Amino acid sequence: MTKQTAVVVAPGRGTYNKAELGYLTRHHADKAELFAQFDAFRTQTGQEAVTALDGAERFSGAKHTRGDHASPLIYAAALADYQAIDRDKFDVLAVTGNSMGWYIALACGGALSPMGGFEVVNTMGTLMQENLIGGQIIYPFMDDNWVGIPGRRAEVFAKCAEISTRADHVLGLSIDLGGMLVLAGNEAGLVAFEREMPRLEDRFPMRLPNHAGFHTHLQKPVAEQGRARLDAGLFGQPEMPLIDGRGAIWAPGAANKHALWDYTLGHQVYEPYDFTAALRVAAREFMPDVFIVLGPGGTLGGAVAQSLLMANWRGMSNKTGFQAEQAQTPRLLSMGREDQRALVTG
Incomplete structure (x- = not known):
């Protein structure tokens, strides 16, 4: 079987909603050990376990969309989805993400360990919620x-x-x-x-x-608090190319780890995030067969498709053309959608 090349896209906030409740249990019963580590971290910080939030009887907008709850939930779901990609089918060329998805991309790409990524996401999500500026x-x-x-x-x-x-x-x-x-x-x-x-x-x-x-100078106090709590030693060399919110590529073996920490807890927090540019660079520099959007949720797919159209990827320039291509040869696979998930996980 010929492998397809892929660029992976990690989601940001707003992707874990009512339909996603139970996502970890439904799709990742085999990753109990990983989730137990996340839960232990949350217990140490006096916060509700991620599996308890995911396993709640009903979805609560007031509770599940809070930064200190939504961020770790989305991280756990997305990282587990990344690990579930069938590597016999797909050769992942690069990883990018939207907003908070940059933290997830760092973990997928190996610049942060799974627990290091969780610490970054949980810390920043909690600080955002505590400050809630703007x-x-x-x-x-x-x-x-x-x-x-x-x-x-x-x-x-x-x-x-x-x-x-x-x-x-x-x-x-x-x-x-x-x-x-x-x-x-x-x-x-x-x-x-x-x-x-x-x-x-x-x-x-x-x-x-x-x-x-997010991504404005209003968040400078949050960035300062994040830098004080999260040590640059958490960051390592990426194992694959990472495309950030400026469209810059961090290459394996060539990344300055302190600069990666500095960008992640500086520019990425309080300057505008250009997701469109990240996708344009991904399309033109790596020219993958497909883009795989990690769950939870399927709402990011539209923005990915629109960004690719703006880059004139594979000659597509509007929704009609994209849908025609997608029907013939799926180019965008959202793991938050059951029909497309099966094509990715095998």
């Missing part, structure tokens, strides 16, 4: 066929810049996410944008619950 909203700039609406991006950025000139208003780009712009700011900035921008599809601008103003 918030995030999403606004699209593509149409239903995933083609950019002329002038929309510029309109959004102009509005952000104008709002930020007002006294006590902060608003700016948080994540460049395919056909969506994730914006972050303080309450005054967010409310102004929500009030003054056209409402689209009866749901945008959409406020993200329990999300702080």
Whole structure:
């Protein structure tokens, strides 16, 4: 059997929702030993076990979407999914991720051990929740066929810049996410944008619950606390190429470990995260047969596809073309979707 080449994409916050409850038990009963280590770490910090959160009778938005709960849940699910990829079918060329997914990518790519990655994710998720500075909203700039609406991006950025000139208003780009712009700011900035921008599809601008103003200078205090708690010694050489939130590649054997720590707990925390650029670099530098999106959830697939269309990957330029290609030769496999998961795990 001929192996397919793959770039793996790790998800960020917002991907563990009601449908994902029980994900660890459902898909990873064979990884009890790994999850027990995560639970032991949480017990030491006085926090509820990851398996207890995943095994709850019912999903609670107020509880399961908190940074100190969602982050370790998503990490455990995504790392276990990475370990479940059938290596007889796929040759993984590189790993990238969206936002918090960068921490997961570091663990998948070997720059952090499974427990080192868990410590980073749990610490940063907890600090984000304890501080909860600012918030995030999403606004699209593509149409239903995933083609950019002329002038929309510029309109959004102009509005952000104008709002930020007002006294006590902060608003700016948080994540460049395919056909969506994730914006972050303080309450005054967010409310102004929500009030003054056209409402689209009866749901945008959409406020993200329990999300702080990630990837903006509002998070500098969190970055400082993270650097104080997480030692650079946790970081090692990656075992495979890692593509970060600037589109920069960290190559095995050539990465400066202190610089990796510095980026992860510095720029990555308080500067905008360019997921679109990470996917463009992945597509053009590695030209994989497929992109594998780790679970939990399947919501990141759209942003991955949109980012690849913007890079004109394999000549695809809109949703119709992507779906036609996907029906003939699946190029995007989301492990959070049962039908596509089976193609990845064997």
